[in-house]
Amino acid sequence: MSSVITVAPMPADEQETTTPAVEIRGLHKWYGAFEALGGVDLTVAAGERLVICGPSGSGKSTLIRTINALESFDEGEIRVDGIALTREPGTVEAVRQRVGMVFQQFNLFPHLTVLENCALPLRLVRGLPAPEARERALHYLAKVRIPEQADKFAAQLSGGQQQRVAIARALAMEPDLMLFDEPTSALDPEMVKEVLDAMVQLAAEGMTMVVVTHEMGFARQVADRVIFMDRGKIVEEGPPQTFFTHPREARTRAFLQQVLRVH
């Protein structure tokens, strides 16, 4: 990481006074006999940058996908901005309007132009008139530095550009919380940086972020807290300084050795 933007840690007093962005208590999920989540407790404060890492199949993607109800859960409770997440349409819609998400595979809508990708949800969900939706979409495309691609289709962009459009599309909804599910894992190496830069900038602006990633450089630079998951449980958590230099658990040490050797 060579970005010049530095991210100030969150002031401690702010943490206590505001409602947590996410509160998860005793979360369990099974796929048949397989336990995907085995009793997860997690609180994400407003403004916090949380990085979740862990081996594949550890449940980290499943966990963040439960936060906006893309995955169901079997036991426990989730509150997002104080709203208890149930299966009722009202609560799910309320939560999804507050939570933006960026996927590993970008998931841009291929039949729409870049601009329409960002503007259509604004019209359909926020009820903005077309000119305002367009204006706001352009504003956020400028933020991720690709306003000039607005009239292209997704397939005409590089992977890094597509992922930045996906970030702009989520941001245009002006969410309180952003979820990133391995946002750089499907990218060619030379495109990772442009996406991470956009995320670093977002963090610097104070966005609450939950990021599943193997980019340990990003975690070191941006995260307030790093969580290590294995077999559906949180094994270890801590601020990045102690997490990377003095991991307590053997499993964490083994995992860090693996990813740091690669990156």
Next chain:
Amino acid sequence: MHFADNVDYPALLGRPIVFLPLLALLFEALRWWNFAATAIGRGLTGLFSLTGLTPAADNVAVAALATVVVGFNLAVVMRLKLRRQVYIVWLELAALILVFFYSFNLSFDFIARKIGFLITQGLVMTLYISLVSIAIASILALIGAMAKLSSNGIALGVANFYTSLFRGIPLLMQIYMIYMGLPQLGYVVGAVPAGIAALSLCYGAYMTEIFRGGIESIPKGQWEAARALGLKPNATLLRIILPQAMRVIIPPTGNQFIAMLKDSSLVSVVGVWELMYLARTQGQSEFRHIEMMITASLIYWLFSILLELLQGRVERYYGRAHAR
């Protein structure tokens, strides 16, 4: 030509080992068929004044001439640009078909007298029945596909039964059942509404499967992205999933539209004055059936071509995001 390789394989017809035996085969077939005695053969004989010898010699001469013409034609067309090749081959084949029709010694005077009525009554009725049925069938198909993809057991059961019944019974039977069966329930239905109902229900059942397949071909990431942005189910389906599914849905649906245009002729069995009915009845008075049949066939073909062109335009519209 969807995804061409970068290898210039020699054209199949350009290889003498294919080309020459093919011509030999053609010559032998024409000779065996006694081509000189056919209408086209007689035309060739007259054109080149090949007569005078024995019928057997005439036959060989005409078969050889036809073979040379075909061979020369192939050799020339092979050297043209692709688009021109397509047009020329298309027109030549169409000309052959027309010559075939012409060889029936048609009374064009009779056709000229009848074609006005065939169009103002028959074609108008055929188009009316087809277009209304196509519209209703599309709506039925969308509802059917949504029911088949839903987690509602009742909707699923109804949709499964519907497609099974209306795909499983001959369309002709469905027309009879609606026209003659509904009055048993106390509702007397006209012949045209009965025909439209049968066509819509039958083609709606086929198209339900096409729509379902199209919707299922869209990756689940598209649903998830729409949901994560807060789109409600109807908006997700209509604005995100269906427009993408159209690329898969359009080609087989175009097939269905063309098939329906022609299957609307089945409605003639309940006495609707559409194209096929008139073609069968108008020829009777002067015993000129074949004139009316050929005229009706050409009208059906013409409108099938129009539907093909329309399908091409719609395909390009929904495929524009994938054009490079």
